[in-house]
Amino acid sequence: MARHRVASTEDLDENERIIVEVQGAEIAVFHTDGDYHAVLNYCVHQSGPLCEGPLSGKLVADPPDFTWDYDDEPRVVTCPWHNWKFDIQTGENVRDSTYTVPTFETEVEDDEVYVIRG
DSSP: OEEEEEEEEEGOOHHHHEEEEEEEEEEEEEEEEEEEEESOOOTTTTTTOEEEEGHHHHEOOOOTTOOOOEEEEEEEEEOOTTTOOEEEEBBBBBSSSSSSSEOOOOOETTTEEEEEEO
16 A cells, blocks of 8 residues: 555645545545544445535434434535435445445644555
8 A cells, every 4th residue: 555645734634635546546635623534536326426425424314213403513515416425434325334435544744644545
């Protein structure tokens, strides 16, 4: 696995994201709740630009209830094409965890943010 520098911590304020190319793939790095999360910018539904959609709080209720109440910690990205929602920490679709998008490990060292990708 290789580390790829994607940004400085100064480049990403809280609740912001940056979309970068890493080894030919578009990956979004989100800065939320003091952590960094990396997600492939690709919706498994119909290949839309997943990470260009809005970021909201995580789903509070577990399936099959789906009350769609969110808490304050932003960690659900919504695809702008068809509103499919994915957790940026796990990559799982919030309605059906059999649908997932790839996520990548991140590291911060000397105020630089890295994505780990083989």
